């Protein structure tokens with residue numbers, strides 16, 4: 755059985771070997787990856803100068819480091835279920851001189867017991883790995899519970915209606931873009947299988963319904979690259 759056909763375990767998938775390769779591979783996979791993180795900034799500029807920010811599925815620390823440099827008085831909590839990814843995040847925050855403003859938690863967000871209420875939360879490329887409506891709703895409710903009412907969520911994920919003509923065209927264009935980055939044939943096959951089997955795509959309308967049920971305003975889509983979307987929403991209750 756190949757890695758891609760086993761039942762998907764997100765912490766095992768994002769293990770040390772992938773954490774080390776992640777920063778290179780994600781830029782092949784998502785050609786606008788750095789732009790996405792920079793595009794979060796304008797949505798967050800109205801927050802307090804000393805805001806508390808929660809990075810969910812912090813990975814190797816892209817949000818924390820980008821935002822930590824722009825907002826010098828913010829404090830961050832980085833949560834990730836993968837010990838290897840959170841280790842990479844911590845090292846990157848230290849290298850960027852942010853160690854005293856970044857606290858790390860290893861585990862699922864759903865198991866993170868916060869005493870604080872955050873001004874804003876990011877969830878970048880996380881919830882598409884959470885399978886099933888009930889699990890996704892529980893994830894978004896956990897985000898909402900960690901946010902102040904009126905706080906901001908920036909969420910980015912793969913999305914779309916599997917099987918629709920638009921989805922098929924975007925998937926095809928996306929994989930051709932990925933192939934242009936000198937990726938080996940073996941990686942192309944494995945990664946296509948990974949996307950088909952491990953990503954739980956949902957249409958944008960279903961994502962909006964889940965976010966409404968979790969207490970958020972109607973999201974605004976501010977970003978799209980092939981099947982990757984990015985939205986901003988406010989916790990309303």
Ligand SMILES: C[S@@+](CC[C@H](N)C(=O)[O-])C[C@H]1O[C@@H](n2cnc3c(N)ncnc32)[C@H](O)[C@@H]1O
Pocket residue numbers: 764765768780810811812813814815816817833834835836839861862863864877878879880883893
């Ligand atoms: C594709 S990476 C994204 C990392 C980072 N946000 C970025 O923009 O590069 C997804 C991360 O989410 C983490 N993850 C998945 N489900 C999670 C959950 N329920 N709670 C916390 N982290 C989770 C994975 O371990 C992985 O590090």
